[in-house]
Amino acid sequence: MIQFTQAEVRHLQEKGKLWPESIERLRQQVSEVMEEPILVPKKGIANWALYYYCPKCSVFLEFDRKDQYRHKCPACGQEFSGEPYDSTWWGLINSQNYISSFHMALFYLVTGEESYGKKAISIMTEYSKYYKDYEVHGDIPYNGPGKSGAQTLDEANFLRSFAMTYDLLSDIMTEEERASIRDGMLLPGAEFLIGHRHNQLHNHEVIINSAIAVIGLIFDVDSYVKFAVYEPYGLLYQLEHGMLKNHMWFEGAFGYHFYALTSFFAYEKFALHTPHSHISHPNYKAMMELLADYLEPGFGIPMLNDTNYGHTSSSLHLYEFAYREIGGDKLLYILNELYKKEKRDNLEAFIYGADELKECSYSFKNYHVEEGLYGNTILRGADNRYLLFKHDSYGGEHDHYDRLGISYLAYGKRISPDLGTTGYGAFMHYNFYKNTGSHNTVTIGEENQAPANGILKRYEELDGVVYVEAEADWTAPYEMPDSFTIVQWKEENYRSVKMTRKIAWTDDYFAEIFIVKGAAPNLSIDWVMHVSGETVLAPEGQPVDVFSEKKPYKQLHSMVQTKADSQIVTAYKDGDVTTHIFGFGFGQTVFNGRGPDNPSVSDINYRIERSFGGEAVFAHVITSGDGECKVKAVSFEESDGSMSIHVTEANGEERKIFL
Known part of the structure; x- marks a missing residue:
């Protein structure tokens, strides 16, 4: 053994x-x-x-080992038979x-x-x-x-x-x-x-290498071990080239960050007592520690890129083996928090965990990469307020084409979340969730963003306000990751475009402006945001029968359009939490309506601001509260190419934010 x-x-x-x-x-x-x-x-x-x-509900069907030919949706109750379900049943067997x-x-x-x-x-x-x-x-x-x-x-x-x-x-x-x-x-x-096995960086190749290496160790086939561990695109190569400078696995999704680590560690668990173990490699610890900086309030994992709810359900159990072999307070903290929510009786804890876990605390702070690098920024505040600002690099197959997107949580609610995705064989994966238009960012001509790097340009705190600025510049030189990719974007819509998003984060609200330059004048420039709850305040407008025939917009419905010649305010109520969006009006068309949440059996609100002319500036103040709105009034002032946002707060104090 x-x-x-x-x-x-x-x-x-x-x-x-x-x-x-x-x-x-x-x-x-x-x-x-x-x-x-x-x-x-x-x-x-x-x-x-x-x-x-289920092709309708985007949820996993009920699996019954005793029934090969009937496959039931737990959401809508419909039963399916034939292909691809019958042969997939054998895959599950x-x-x-x-x-x-x-x-x-x-x-x-x-x-x-x-x-x-x-x-x-x-x-x-x-x-x-x-x-x-x-x-x-x-x-x-x-x-x-x-x-x-x-x-x-x-x-x-x-x-x-x-x-x-x-x-x-x-x-x-x-x-x-x-x-x-x-x-x-x-x-x-x-x-x-x-x-x-393909010569590329990919979680698939990590899994494939781990299997070859384990079989090689069992039967003393040195050529297998050499191929799978030491040669280019083997395990060590994947570990050293697949982790980015910001310590995220290059595919940019925590689902695949941990999916890759699962197979790295499967190999390490097996090879631990052989000369071919590399458990002390610093990249393992760096990748495992990263989550502590990203954790959402309530101990959630952000749904970046191709992450779905099932991907991260058991990922935290990996910390058992990692902590036993690598150690560190961040790893110990994650385990301590995990076992506040569940009993420590899982297989990873029993087989691979330390016998006892010490108490450990961790102080959450804002997180960002160094200026000039790609990555993400995490902003935190009172009342479980959390904003993830995505300015990372294109991650290949599992990317979602949403540079400069945001995900916003407050008061225990996913106010404006990244929806993640569903099963890749489900209709809504490629037709909705994976596309730029289903994210909180800007899309050009209703087409997916082409690959680009999002670069952090500024992170600074002044007078109690955190200022963050990032850009995505499609005119800059760009090198694709060393990973096979199917083109699912429209290069010509973006190759002349530069986008900049600037955020000012305060205790009770955040202001943002989104600047777009270089788009073709005939193409739409759409600022998109989706918000949970029911609409309780919206401008009157003209109903839109069919918003668009392009994915993902063709899934939207109940759209109403309004000309924004002045400031437009919308409000959404989710339980006892109300979110207000104060929007700068410069003549753009504003669409308010509904579209799929995740799972797609329920809806979420969509607000789309559309402009033409090659350039656009979108500006907003966004605030959430469980009582009186924390913002009384907002005014936007443009002068000499810059913008100031004047906010009157609920307590009567006034603040001027310069972006």
Whole structure:
């Protein structure tokens, strides 16, 4: 066995007596696969798990291991059958099998109940009968094909989990079983992965490398380890080139930040006692510490880029292994906060965590990268006020084309959030959530922003106001990330454009101006913001039958247009919290209406300000409160190319903000 020393095994067995709830939870997690007959596809027909979403509601369907042909939406109740749902059901069966097999092996290791180990061995030997003859299949965007699944990513997860299971159980296998699993599945699987790994930075390649490396360590195949760990685009290369200067994984989404770390750590857990472990590499600690600077009030994780609610649900359990091996107060703080919300009886804590966690506190501050760099800025305030200002770099496949976007929370409400996304196989992923127009930023000609870097130009605090300025300049030289990307933007709409967003953050409100220069005069310049709750104040206007036929705007409805020849104020009430937007009027058209929230079974308010003419300046003051509005009046003054915003606060005090 490579994963654990004999001393560690004895410690886990003793720990199991002290953590009976964890043992019982593990037993429950594997009970369905343990108690039911073995279910393995005889052909390579399994499809992509992210097809298993309701096309109407964008939510994951109910999975029933006992029913291959009926797939029900938990939101609307509709049942689906046929493709892609029936073949995706087999993909979910595969996932359940390999995850449960590894967990059954761990259960045997800790409890000594050999029946669990034998069931896992039987599942592996059953797959080994068919694996080599599985058809290579899959046409998923951005992904190579698979055999057991529809993408190389699926293949790697499948093989790595079974390889780690093999390592734990090899001592109770017969020689025939070892040979069958080794020669029928694991070695041919590693060769398949080697042939389908791409030379690019990507979380997929981290997962693929981790599987190849684990199989190489088990069977002493040095060429596998060299290829997957040390050569260009191997694990070390991914770790050192995939982390940006701001310590974020280059794909710019916490879902993939932790998804990549999951596979880095899966390898490190396995290799920890070998010469090929690199757990002390400083990039691991830097990437794990980053979250502390981004955490939302209420211990939330920002929904940046291709992050959905499921992506981050168990990510924080990674901090167990990381803290045990790396340490640090930021990691310890995150674990302490996690276990204020849930019991510490998860598998990561039991198998890989420290025996005890000390108390630890952390003081939240504003966060920003150095001026001149790309990244993000986090602004914090009283009443759980939080603003994330996104001025990062283009992240490849999982980017959302929303440079200079913002996400705003207050009073425990997601006032104007980044919506993230849904399952990639669901209709709304590419047709709504991924696009510029479904974010709080500016879009040109109703088309997605082309890749660019958002650069922080200013961060300064003066007289109790924090001033932040960032720009996205499409006229500047730009180098794409070393990662394959399908073009889903309109380059010609942006190549002559420069955008600047300036924010002034105070205790009770924030002011912002958004400057756009260089757009083609015939193209619309749209400032977009969506706000939670119900509209309680809006200008009268003319209803719009069809706002647009382009995605994502075609999903909007109930739109009303108003000519903004003077200041326009809108207000939205979410529970007991009301948000007011005071907008500068310069003749633009303002549209107010509704569109999808996430999930798309509910709506959120949309406010779009539209201008033409090649240049535009949008200016606003935005405030939220659970009582009287914190702002009595706002006036906007333009003079000599600059703007001042005069705010009369609820207490009668006046403040002039120069942007």
